[in-house]
Amino acid sequence: MDQDSLLRLLAAGNGGYISGEEISRSLRVSRTAVWKSISDLRRLGYEIEAHPRLGYRLLARPDKLLPAEVRLGLKTARFGQVVHHFNSITSTNDAARELAERGAPEGTLVVAEEQKSGRGRRGRAWSSPPGVGIWASLVLRPPLLPVQAPLLTLTAAVAGAEAIWSVAGLPAGIKWPNDLLIGGRKVAGILTEMRAELDQVVYVVLGIGINVNTPSFPTELEATATSLYREGGKQVSRRLLLQAFLERFEFWYDRLPQEAEEMRSRWRELSLTLGRRVTVISPNFTVSGLAKNIDREGALLLETENGDLVRILSGDVSLR
Numbered sequence: 001m002d003q004d005s006l007l008r009l010l011a012a013g014n015g016g017y018i019s020g021e022e023i024s025r026s027l028r029v030s031r032t033a034v035w036k037s038i039s040d041l042r043r044l045g046y047e048i049e050a051h052p053r054l055g056y057r058l059l060a061r062p063d064k065l066l067p068a069e070v071r072l073g074l075k076t077a078r079f080g081q082v083v084h085h086f087n088s089i090t091s092t093n094d095a096a097r098e099l100a101e102r103g104a105p106e107g108t109l110v111v112a113e114e115q116k117s118g119r120g121r122r123g124r125a126w127s128s129p130p131g132v133g134i135w136a137s138l139v140l141r142p143p144l145l146p147v148q149a150p151l152l153t154l155t156a157a158v159a160g161a162e163a164i165w166s167v168a169g170l171p172a173g174i175k176w177p178n179d180l181l182i183g184g185r186k187v188a189g190i191l192t193e194m195r196a197e198l199d200q201v202v203y204v205v206l207g208i209g210i211n212v213n214t215p216s217f218p219t220e221l222e223a224t225a226t227s228l229y230r231e232g233g234k235q236v237s238r239r240l241l242l243q244a245f246l247e248r249f250e251f252w253y254d255r256l257p258q259e260a261e262e263m264r265s266r267w268r269e270l271s272l273t274l275g276r277r278v279t280v281i282s283p284n285f286t287v288s289g290l291a292k293n294i295d296r297e298g299a300l301l302l303e304t305e306n307g308d309l310v311r312i313l314s315g316d317v318s319l320r
Contacts, residue, residue, distance in 0.1 A: 002027070006037050007068045010048065010058035019055035041068075063131065065111045069239050078107030079138060079253075080246040086112040088130070093193060093207040096137035100195070100203040107250075108139040111242070115209075132214045132227075134242050137207040138249075144257055146196040149204060150298035150313070151260055153178050154267045155252045156190045156206055161270045163244035164188070164210075168228045168236045173272035176291070176300050176317050180210075181272055184319075185226035187211050208245065212238050264294060273300070273317055282315035291317075 005027055009018060023034050038048055038056060045062030061069065067083035074080055082105060089095055089112040096110040115128030115135045128135045142152060157174045164172040164180070164187070172180045172187060180188035188210040195202040211217075211227035213235050228236045252263045268274060279288040280302065289304040300312045 003037060003041065004068050004071050006034070007041065007046075007058075007072060010056065011061075011072060013057055015057060015059070017051060017054035017057045022055070063238070064113060065134070065136075065238060065242060070109065070111065070242060072239075074243050074246065076107070076246050076250045078105070079250040080107065080109045080243070082108045084108070084110045086110070088112065088114045088116060090116050091207075092135055092137040093191060093205050096139050096205045096207070097193065100139045100205060104139045106139060106141040109136060109246070110138075111136040128209060129214065132229075133212050134208065134210040134238055134245070136209075136242065137205050140204040140206055140253075142201055142204060142253070142256065144201050145199065146194070146201055147297055148257055149192065149194050149196070149201055150177070151256055151263070152204055152206055152253075153190050153192050154294070154298045155256065155263055156192075156208060156249055158263060158266050158270060159245055159249035159252055160188050160190070160208060160210065162248045163241055164228065166248075167241045167244050168232055170228060170231050172270075174267060174270045175319065176271065176273040176294070177298070177314065182226055182228075182231050186224055187226050187228065187231070210241065210245075212236050212241060260296070264296075264298075267294065272319065276319060278302070279318045280312050280315040281318065282312075285315075287312070 009023055009026060020031050020034050024031050042048055044066055045064060046058065047060035049057050049059055066085050070080050070083050084095065092110040092112050092115065099108055112135045114130035140152065144151065157178065157180060160180050161172045161174055164170055170182055172182050175181050178190040179186050188208065191207040193205045211225060213229040214227035215229065217225045255262060273291045274293065276291055278291050279286065287302060287304065287310055289302040291300060292303050293301045295301060302310045302312055304310060
């Protein structure tokens with residue numbers, strides 16, 4: 001029996017009772033199948049009351065990013081329609097990469113309540129405590145050349161900033177290439193990992209971590225990290241935020257590469273990097289200058305003090 005359909009029926013009741021007969025008739029299953037599915041939902045954490053004459057009513061839903069929760073009301077064609085949920089995992093990117101290697105369809109989502117070994121760029125650790133953030137990865141099979149793959153990071157950053165504004169009402173800005181900041185502190189990060197051949201991308205795993213309701217951070221992160229809860233002073237629905245991100249990301253993703261300039265224009269509007277004097281630190285170089293623009297592939301164009309225009313493909317940007 002389709003749990004999603006059952007959950008939609010119960011949620012549509014708005015706290016009222018729905019008879020077992022009505023559920024059975026609507027879903028074309030036996031009353032026994034309904035009872036078994038209700039029991040399964042209860043085991044997942046849904047609080048469902050049963051009344052012998054009135055039927056069933058949904059009293060409370062678990063604060064977890066379960067597959068049925070993610071899909072309930074989600075307005076996407078592909079992204080998040082297949083969901084793999086874990087209470088705890090080493091890394092959602094690792095799990096998504098394994099799924100991609102086994103042929104998982106585009107839009108497959110891996111989401112975890114907690115990551116034991118979450119990571120950012122260059123292998124840096126990412127704090128991913130249980131139940132307070134969005135720790136998720138998507139399998140993508142984009143119609144892009146390998147040189148165009150950095151566009152995916154820009155696209156996800158735009159989608160993340162738009163989702164945060166629409167759900168939490170907070171103005172997140174983008175620091176090139178992959179961070180979202182509020183008030184100068186990092187609230188989200190994006191990590192893309194790619195398997196490519198010479199002239200085509202086989203798949204990309206795009207991971208995003210958003211500090212949603214995180215109340216505090218390890219001492220070493222207190223000065224640089226924040227959460228939507230700390231910035232707005234109230235809890236934010238992780239489910240609604242994840243859904244908003246998936247919807248906005250699919251919207252922009254489906255415009256690549258033909259309408260990429262529209263996305264780049266939106267990225268520029270949200271950028272905290274362009275127009276500022278910055279320092280870019282890479283394992284092979286350090287360069288300072290005025291961040292002038294991004295090019296067609298998403299590289300940062302930096303004007304140095306002697307007037308040279310330097311094209312930077314990767315590196316850590318310091319805005320200080």
